Amino acid sequence: MQKQPRKQLKQNVTKMDNEYVRQKDERKKARRKATFYVKRRMFLLLIATIVVLSGLMMSTIAKKEELVERQKIELKVTERLEEVKQDQEILKTQVKKLEDDEYILKLARKEYFLSEEGEIIFTMPTKGNENDKDDEKNSEDVEKGSEQ
Numbered sequence: 001m002q003k004q005p006r007k008q009l010k011q012n013v014t015k016m017d018n019e020y021v022r023q024k025d026e027r028k029k030a031r032r033k034a035t036f037y038v039k040r041r042m043f044l045l046l047i048a049t050i051v052v053l054s055g056l057m058m059s060t061i062a063k064k065e066e067l068v069e070r071q072k073i074e075l076k077v078t079e080r081l082e083e084v085k086q087d088q089e090i091l092k093t094q095v096k097k098l099e100d101d102e103y104i105l106k107l108a109r110k111e112y113f114l115s116e117e118g119e120i121i122f123t124m125p126t127k128g129n130e131n132d133k134d135d136e137k138n139s140e141d142v143e144k145g146s147e148q
Contacts (some may be wrong), residue, residue, distance in 0.1 A: 024060050097103045115121050
């Protein structure tokens with residue numbers, strides 16, 4: 001006996017036309033239809049889930065980047081705050097020093113070459129500064145003026 005292809009076999013078989021066969025065919029169609037709708041719902045649910053999860057992931061990533069950026073800003077601001085506090089401490093000490101008359105006199109003598117009677121001011125030049133050469137000439141002039 002030779003095997004025939006299935007298509008040919010189906011063509012040779014006739015379908016019975018009775019109530020049982022029709023009900024069975026209707027149940028098959030209904031089951032196929034139901035599985036089709038279930039598959040379609042599952043697919044749409046999968047797509048909706050993917051969309052929601054991707055949106056949540058993108059939001060989480062954006063918030064993470066924003067958090068990192070804010071932490072960098074906070075670090076910079078904290079460093080700046082420390083610098084300002086140090087500057088403030090320096091300024092407070094300068095204010096305290098400026099309240100002392102002796103310090104003011106010493107500062108005026110140093111900055112403006114003010115001297116007491118009979119006092120000679122010598123300034124020492126610092127390396128690499130052109131203005132110091134001018135200061136040296138001025139100090140020599142001051143010395144000559146005090147000698148006369």
